[in-house]
Amino acid sequence: MIKRLLKVAFAEWKLIYTDPAAVLLLVVAGLIYAFYYPVPYIYQTVSKVPVAVVDLDNTAMSRDLTRMASAAQQIEVKSIYTDMKEAEAAMARDEIYGFMVIPENMEKDIRGKHQVTVNIFTHGAYVMFHGAIGTAFSTCALTVGATNKVKQIALSKKVPSAKAIAMRDPIPISIQTLYNSTGGYANYVVPSVLVVILQQSLIIGICVLGGSRAHRRFRKKMRDSPVENETAEYRYFGRSLAFFVHYCSFILFYHCIVYNIFDFPRRGELLPMVVFSIVFLSSVINFGMVISQIFLRRETSMQLFLYMSIPVLFLANFSWPAYLMPQWMTAISYILPSTFAVPAWLSIEQMGADIYDVAPKLYQLAVQAIIYLILGLLLTHVRDKAKINAGDM
Amino acid sequence: MVLNGLLKTVQKIYLNHNIVLLMILVVLPIGVSLFTMGMFSSQIVQHVPIGIVKQDNSRLADRLESKLRSSPVLNIKTICSDMGECEHAVVRGEIQAFLVFPNDMERRALRLEAPVIPVYSSGQNYLTNMFATKEIRSVLAAAGSEMFTAQMEDPVKVQIHSVGNLKSNYQGFLVLGLVTAIFHLAAMIVGAYVASFPLRDHRVKEMIGYAGGSRLTLWVASVFPMNIVLWLESLGCYAYCHRLLAPLSFEEFVMTAAAQLFMIAACSGAGIVFVGVFGLMRMATGAAGIIGSPAFAFAGQTFPVMAMPFAVRCFAFILPLTHVLMIQSTMMLGDVDMNPAWHSMEILIAMAIFWNILGAFLMSMRWKQHVRLETKREETAKLEAQA
Numbered sequence: 001m002i003k004r005l006l007k008v009a010f011a012e013w014k015l016i017y018t019d020p021a022a023v024l025l026l027v028v029a030g031l032i033y034a035f036y037y038p039v040p041y042i043y044q045t046v047s048k049v050p051v052a053v054v055d056l057d058n059t060a061m062s063r064d065l066t067r068m069a070s071a072a073q074q075i076e077v078k079s080i081y082t083d084m085k086e087a088e089a090a091m092a093r094d095e096i097y098g099f100m101v102i103p104e105n106m107e108k109d110i111r112g113k114h115q116v117t118v119n120i121f122t123h124g125a126y127v128m129f130h131g132a133i134g135t136a137f138s139t140c141a142l143t144v145g146a147t148n149k150v151k152q153i154a155l156s157k158k159v160p161s162a163k164a165i166a167m168r169d170p171i172p173i174s175i176q177t178l179y180n181s182t183g184g185y186a187n188y189v190v191p192s193v194l195v196v197i198l199q200q201s202l203i204i205g206i207c208v209l210g211g212s213r214a215h216r217r218f219r220k221k222m223r224d225s226p227v228e229n230e231t232a233e234y235r236y237f238g239r240s241l242a243f244f245v246h247y248c249s250f251i252l253f254y255h256c257i258v259y260n261i262f263d264f265p266r267r268g269e270l271l272p273m274v275v276f277s278i279v280f281l282s283s284v285i286n287f288g289m290v291i292s293q294i295f296l297r298r299e300t301s302m303q304l305f306l307y308m309s310i311p312v313l314f315l316a317n318f319s320w321p322a323y324l325m326p327q328w329m330t331a332i333s334y335i336l337p338s339t340f341a342v343p344a345w346l347s348i349e350q351m352g353a354d355i356y357d358v359a360p361k362l363y364q365l366a367v368q369a370i371i372y373l374i375l376g377l378l379l380t381h382v383r384d385k386a387k388i389n390a391g392d393m
Numbered sequence: 394m395v396l397n398g399l400l401k402t403v404q405k406i407y408l409n410h411n412i413v414l415l416m417i418l419v420v421l422p423i424g425v426s427l428f429t430m431g432m433f434s435s436q437i438v439q440h441v442p443i444g445i446v447k448q449d450n451s452r453l454a455d456r457l458e459s460k461l462r463s464s465p466v467l468n469i470k471t472i473c474s475d476m477g478e479c480e481h482a483v484v485r486g487e488i489q490a491f492l493v494f495p496n497d498m499e500r501r502a503l504r505l506e507a508p509v510i511p512v513y514s515s516g517q518n519y520l521t522n523m524f525a526t527k528e529i530r531s532v533l534a535a536a537g538s539e540m541f542t543a544q545m546e547d548p549v550k551v552q553i554h555s556v557g558n559l560k561s562n563y564q565g566f567l568v569l570g571l572v573t574a575i576f577h578l579a580a581m582i583v584g585a586y587v588a589s590f591p592l593r594d595h596r597v598k599e600m601i602g603y604a605g606g607s608r609l610t611l612w613v614a615s616v617f618p619m620n621i622v623l624w625l626e627s628l629g630c631y632a633y634c635h636r637l638l639a640p641l642s643f644e645e646f647v648m649t650a651a652a653q654l655f656m657i658a659a660c661s662g663a664g665i666v667f668v669g670v671f672g673l674m675r676m677a678t679g680a681a682g683i684i685g686s687p688a689f690a691f692a693g694q695t696f697p698v699m700a701m702p703f704a705v706r707c708f709a710f711i712l713p714l715t716h717v718l719m720i721q722s723t724m725m726l727g728d729v730d731m732n733p734a735w736h737s738m739e740i741l742i743a744m745a746i747f748w749n750i751l752g753a754f755l756m757s758m759r760w761k762q763h764v765r766l767e768t769k770r771e772e773t774a775k776l777e778a779q780a
Contacts, residue, residue: 020673020676021673021675021676021679024676024679024680024683025679028683029679029683032683033683033687036687037687037690039701039702039704039705040690040691040696040701040702040705040709041696041701042701042702043700043701043702045700046696046697046700047700049697049699088726091556091726092723092726092733093732093733094719094723094733097697110548110549113546113548115546115547115548115549115550116548116549116550117549117550117551117552118549118550118551118552119551119552119554120551120552120553120554121554121555121556122553122554122555122556123555123556123557123722123725123726124555124556124557124558124638124722124725124726125557125558125569125570125694125718125721125722125725126693126694126697126722127567127694127695128695128696128697129697130553130555131523134553137551137553138551138553141549141551142547142549142551144548144549145547145548145549145550148548148549149542149545149547149548152545152548153541153542153545156545163505165507166505166506166507167505167540167541167542168538168541168542169507169534169537169538170502170503170505170507170537170540170541171453171457171498171502171507171508171510171533171536171537171540172507172509172510172537173492173509173510173511173512173529173530173533173534174509174510174511174512175512175514175526175530176511176512176513176514177514177515177516177522178480178483178513178514178515178516179515179516179517180515180516180517181516183516183519185519185696187516187517188516188517188518188519189519208675297413298675299586299674299675299678300413302675302678302679302682303413303416303417303421303582303586303678304416304421306578306582306678306681306682306685306686307417307421307422307425307575307578307579307582308425309682309686310425310429310571310574310575310578310686310689311425311428311429311432314429314432315432318517318518319519319520320432320433320520321438321441321518321521323440323442324435324438324439324440325431325432325434325435326431326432326434329428329431329432343486346486346517347484347485347486350517351483351484351515351517352484353484353485357481357484357485358485360485
């Protein structure tokens with residue numbers, strides 16, 4: 001029995017490395033994407049974003065505020081204008097991505113105990129710039145405000161400055177970022193994308209190779225080989241075994257090499273990683289086996305799943321929370337293994353979760369795997385019996 | 394004669410009940426775009442689940458908790474008995490952040506010892522982490538300032554405006570770009586499909602026959618309808634998505650529409666070039682997918698191009714998507730200065746011309762080669778039949 005299974009698996013593995021389309025999807029895509037995707041984010045954070053200051057006050061305090069902004073790590077003050085229109089034009093020319101407007105009479109109003117508003121304008125198309133510029137400028141402006149408030153408290157309540165500082169902010173907060181202490185963008189985005197890449201390339205690859213169906217048309221010469229004429233169960237499990245072993249090596253490659261090269265956090269323990277690999281790959285392979293029975297042409301799955309890559313990524317619940325999506329979309333996302341696999345992988349590999357922490361997600365993946373296994377076997381039997389003249393699978 | 398051949402070829406390619414073509418040309422681009430828009434329908438981040446470790450059970454702690462509860466951005470999902478419990482909840486993905494009200498917080502605050510409230514947030518949830526910590530900071534700072542200096546206003550107030558996206562909604566930040574990226578990929582896939590299916594089905598001779606023997610007519614009949622259909626779809630989806638932002642002026646609309654047209658022409662041309670190079674639909678589609686699928690990551694809308702390594706910046710430059718997004722983002726700023734958009738437009742036009750000329754040349758060669766192969770095939774079949 002095992003010999004027959006291995007024979008099928010070996011034949012499928014051979015096919016993976018001899019069919020050019022399979023090589024492109026199941027070997028090259030997995031390797032290229034592992035390096036191609038993290039490279040844009042290699043510097044991890046955005047720093048020295050070109051910005052400007054519109055100084056309508058032109059006093060010692062406004063110049064202090066400008067100097068403070070110049071010293072901020074996230075931004076680089078490229079110009080100081082006296083007219084807002086100049087800053088708007090510079091932003092339209094892409095010379096700057098945001099600017100701060102220091103209002104007229106700022107110093108006078110602050111000294112006169114009137115509140116002033118400092119306006120910060122960021123480019124509406126770039127989310128990262130919005131965050132970086134907004135944080136840098138507002139920290140500087142609020143620091144100027146805080147310094148003056150402390151002085152006002154000290155003078156009005158007649159207390160020493162240390163007490164005035166405590167009175168201004170009696171319960172200060174300290175923010176600690178867990179599992180991504182540098183706040184790196186690559187640490188956040190790439191590990192999740194790698195799981196989606198594994199899923200998409202494996203599903204398309206299985207579909208391109210015709211899943212478990214008998215007499216694949218594109219293997220005309222092999223039609224009489226005993227391997228192609230095995231019973232449906234042997235074909236199903238044998239070919240699944242080939243994909244499983246092949247993709248286990250990819251998970252190992254990502255964990256040991258890609259994570260090391262790009263210095264991503266690697267806290268995964270052996271047991272949860274092994275269990276994750278088994279249930280994730282089982283779920284994806286069985287899903288691929290089901291989908292592969294639907295198409296008549298080898299390329300159709302590619303065309304469909306390439307379109308789906310963007311929604312699949314966002315349905316994986318790592319960049320946009322699932323509770324903010326309409327419920328019917330969340331329901332659709334339960335069809336995809338990545339919906340449970342991405343959070344499980346992040347918990348295991350990035351956060352060092354133990355098997356109990358990720359058990360609920362692994363159960364869901366296992367349930368998916370079982371449902372798709374039953375469907376896959378059923379559809380393979382149906383497909384084997386059907387006579388279809390069109391298509392190449 | 395030429396027009397007749399052109400119309401007949403268009404009919405044979407596009408109106409021949411080809412379900413796959415219908416799916417990839419019409420159903421999937423529109424469907425996936427609308428689906429993506431729907432995902433961000435809540436527009437802003439709200440109800441971020443957080444936890445609290447209440448080591449201090451004072452009135453101040455209760456007041457802070459109720460203030461956090463009243464924030465629409467936050468959702469206090471759990472009150473943990475210790476830090477370990479909250480940390481495990483973060484690992485399990487149940488909460489995104491937690492804060493600790495330390496022992497004797499109220500007493501120490503009243504004695505002006507400024508007890509620090511630690512806030513732990515998950516760095517694996519970049520977006521929600523950013524919103525949650527910002528909100529926690531502002532809620533606690535407001536609560537703190539009420540304790541001793543309630544009568545005293547903060548001297549400086551800060552207002553952050555996102556130009557062209559006043560509500561900072563994520564349909565504006567992300568979805569406009571995503572929709573364009575979907576059509577960027579769609580044009581490559583459809584280009585590869587339309588150019589390669591006659592090769593795959595051995596119908597090159599038949600198609601050239603419909604085109605009156607002219608390869609130029611066949612090329613025009615293959616390329617123009619898909620570009621026009623995809624362009625109209627992309628305009629429709631873009632306009633639908635843009636309805637939440639400030640309306641575009643006529644000039645801005647023309648500029649955006651032209652940019653999308655040249656992007657689609659360049660991308661479909663690139664898809665055709667892949668067919669010309671590989672000669673196989675699955676290889677051409679695979680290449681289109683490998684280049685087109687992650688294009689959005691390189692185009693600079695999520696992570697700025699200026700912060701990428703030089704080699705990646707060069708790659709981003711050759712992607713039409715980067716230039717379209719630049720034009721779209723310039724249009725968001727209103728009628729300030731259109732000159733930078735013209736520069737991107739020139740690049741897009743050059744790309745569209747380059748990919749289409751190269752595509753036409755390579756396909757012409759492929760068609761010639763396939764006509765020869767098909768003739769040989771027919772002759773062999775005839776001989777076999779005679780034998």
